[in-house]
Amino acid sequence: MALTGKLETETEIKAPADKFFKIFRSQAHHLPNICSDKIHKIEVHEGDWETQGSVKHWSLTVGENSESIKETVDQIDEENRSITFKVLDGEVLKDYKSYKFTTQAIPKGEGCLVIWTIEYEKASEGGPDPHNCLEFSVNITKDIESHLLNA
Known part of the structure; x- marks a missing residue:
């Protein structure tokens, strides 16, 4: 059984790609609102809201579970409207x-296709695949869409 894996999901929304990207690029502090x-609090621990390498602490609910993660912005690709986050600490680890x-x-068209990709290495053989995190990602994507369309 493979210990490494990659899961991906796509969600089409009516909000513009630039506005969706901007939420994660520089306005993550709005996500708790x-x-x-699902997302209760995000705090900057090192750096700021926009800089690659900045570290943030998130308090969230995934499914029925309250969790916290500490992540760093690993990579930003402005041209492709893509951001990669690396988890440094938290229940997921x-x-x-x-x-x-x-x-x-x-x-x-006037909207965009939002793609979420999770790359992981299991701590042990037989450990779970993070399907619940993909579902969480789809749900926050829909919340962000509603926010952007009503803003």
């Missing part, structure tokens, strides 16, 4: 040795 039932997630917004 946009999806308050009980099941995974390494965990990265990427969001990308690809323009499609």
